[in-house]
Amino acid sequence: MSPSGVSRRSVLSAAAVTPAVVATSGAVNAAPAQAAPHSQASPDGASFTFAVLPDIQYLIDEGGSDHEPVRESLRWAVRERRNRNIAFLAQLGDLTEHGTKAEMQVADTVFRTGVDGRLPYSVLAGNHDVSGDDQRGDTPYLRTFGPGRFARSRSYGGSSPDGYNSFHTFDAGGRSWLVLALDWRVSDAGIRWAQRVLDRHPKLPTVLTTHDIVWADESGDATLSDHGRHLWDGLIRGNDQIFLALGGHYWPCGRATLTNDAGNPVHVHITNYQDRYYGGAGMLRTYAFDLARGCIDVETFSPWLLTKKNPTPLEAETAELTGEADRFSIEIPFTERFAGFAPPPNPPSRPASEVLVAGTAAYWRFDDEGFAGTGDDGAPVAGGAVARDLSGNGNDLVAQRLHDGPAEVLTWSADHHAGAPAHASVRFDGGKNPDRGAVLHTRSGAPVNTATFTRGYTIETFFRLPEPFEGDHAWMGILSWEGRAGDAGKDGGYSTDDAVCSLNVTSERFLQYVVYPTSINDDPTCWSHAVPIGRWTHVAIVNDGSHTVVHVDGSPIARNAAQHSRGIATVGKPFAIGGTQSGGRFGQGFYGQVGDTRIVSRALARNEFMLPG
Structure with a gap:
């Protein structure tokens, strides 16, 4: 339940009846494709993995839960950092069920013992962690996952004055990338801050993460939510750097491809498995970037369930998800897609004298x-x-x-x-x-x-x-x-x-x-x-x-x-x-x-x- 007492399913149903705006501006569904499970990154540096940890609130609930699946997902990401060239992990909000001090203390322990200092990551607040927009002031979430937590992280670039929005940069695949981790309700002040971050990093391809951006129907077709439309009109569509936007909050999972003001595609995805067995069982989604092939291969699985030696039928069927909304590939010719804001360097011409080899x-x-x-x-x-x-x-x-x-x-x-x-x-x-x-x-x-x-x-x-x-x-x-x-x-x-x-x-x-x-x-x-x-x-x-x-x-x-x-x-x-x-x-x-x-x-x-x- 949300803090207002309205269930997410009710919110989703209401949105389906009276959607704010259907994302039809160039929207198409990406074609599904089969990918080898847990494929390793090639060693040539042209590929890397961006890991995503969606809503985990049912596993950090002081009323009764089990946070071991979350621990295992974080441990897995750290263990596999070298094998898969995992460059970054993004959490999508709703770390806890009620946002209380006690629950935040559990979340603090889980992340501190699982990933802190071992892998660059970001978090953001969901509606179960906080209420209101990013001008809400002090909360247990802010005291736990605010700017102070990331001060020593190499990826951390800074936070908005309110502390609820942050940005990170990381290097992978031969270039630098930007992550905007935005609050579940970004104010106009928050959007102005995010625009300044983009203006200071004009050549960095950007992944935007937030808690609420799109909802999907049962076929997986995604539509901008009210907050998603606020972000789209106020920030995303006018900034060609943003090519991928990820959110949670709703279920089922889904995706859409929107067209920005530069005429380029922006891939927008919902990732949320709290409705699945064991509160999602700490599901991870991996985005394997392959710059040589010009695509991103997406997989979804529970590292915790995959450790089970004798899984029950329910555990076995949930351990790895292979539906069209959970396992697919996105074609992105990266050089061409990013050419508008980061054109590839054009090597200077070489004189004939450098080409006239012996013979x-x-x-x-x-x-x-x-x-x-x-x-x-x-x-x-x-x-x-x-x-x-x-x-x-x-x-x-x-x-x-x-x-x-x-x-x-x-x-x-x-x-x-x-x-x-x-x-x-x-x-x-x-x-x-x-x-x-x-x-x-x-x-x-x-x-x-x-x-x-x-x-x-x-x-x-x-x-x-x-x-x-x-x-x-x-x-x-x-x-x-x-x-x-x-x-x-x-x-x-x-x-x-x-x-x-x-x-x-x-x-x-x-x-x-x-x-x-x-x-x-x-x-x-x-x-x-x-x-x-x-x-x-x-x-x-x-x-x-x-x-x-x-x-x-x-x-x-x-x-x-x-x-x-x-x-x-x-x-x-x-x-x-x-x-x-x-x-x-x-x-x-x-x-x-x-x-x-x-x-x-x-x-x-x-x-x-x-x-x-």
Whole structure:
């Protein structure tokens, strides 16, 4: 029961009849997904866990309760801090049932012996701990969990003048994060304080925690409560930093995704299990952030129940919750989501001198250092424009439109892979039915035209497929040597009409690297996975004089050719970027962008690629 004597279920039922505002501003439900139970964080620093402890009041009730489940949850978080890279624990209010001095003393002991000094955490007051808004003055809660408790915590950043709202910062996943722990009834003064905190930390992604923000129907669809609407309008929607907001108070659990004023999603969740067996049994919810995958995997379980060696049926069915509201994944492309307030650093361009490693046979880039066709972003590249071979070996590329294509079939772009040496690229708007395209290819007599690379080679390029990826562009070429394999004396493999060496994109967006080597009458072929659209990709084709291994974004692919492969058969024809010939002629051209491209006459190690890191 609340201090006013009204049950939460009654409050929920009343809200369901006359909701303040339904959270329909861009609201959608996140899709459920299965996650491995208690999966460990990867050791590369790109993942961490944010733990959440919701309403525990039924377990700290002087009228009769058992606080051991809460102790075990806190002990579990401390024990698993290293294994799961648990960076922070947030409690969501209603620490006690009545908010009395005696109950606060129990809560004090539970947290002091379970987590204090061992793991950064925050708490906040719920309606069973206090009454009124955050201007209420002194209470047993404030004397127990006020600013003095956290003064020595490294994560603690400060509290509002009333002491009921606090903020914390922590480092994880290669960046700093902010936690706003707000009272169950935040006053306008409290909101102004929270805004000042955000203004002082303008680049920190923020998790907002409070006791009452949304309620949910039985399907798990969540709606802003009155207090939630107060926070949404007064603080959340106007601060793009806040991407996740967590509350308790109501049951059942649920979630919604709202759209803020910047047009970005804000994920809002209810976490409360006091209606479950044993007052929730100290349920923990873990938010496993995986920055590499761009998602948060959510799990819910009771560490205390999981310790039971011979659990009863009720204990066993409650120990771990796997419903759609309790176990799910949220897709968050973190870099893009946070770009509005914390854009990723753009590494400076690197001069050609830093890219010309020993054995460089050719190196082309499309900025002012290497390309005569630069201009405004989107400007057409003139026919005959030259991309100089910065290796000094004379393999300059010359622009040519195919099939009398229009100007827009080859344009200059300032877009580039974040790790590319040059901050520029060329965009090809090739297609088929009818064939159209453009190429940049070497002149007759260029040294690379006849190079056989029998001692090994590395071919690297950066490319990007457009999003949306429109039209039929199957089997288009990214780069190749012109001419027919048959003219090099090759009649094995796919066809004598094929190019002697090419990197192509298949109908499934797999990369196909096919080469007719000098050593055999065959065409060893490497196949990648489906490459993404709308994202820059780096490819490195490495041949050690015996075998070829293709790397995508620095990682070797699975389907590398097993056949012996030495060198590249040559017919003395030009090297080209933007297409692959068949039968000695270009059909469709490439559809996408190409950046820095380099050929080296030896097998490079991973740390020698143009891709940094």
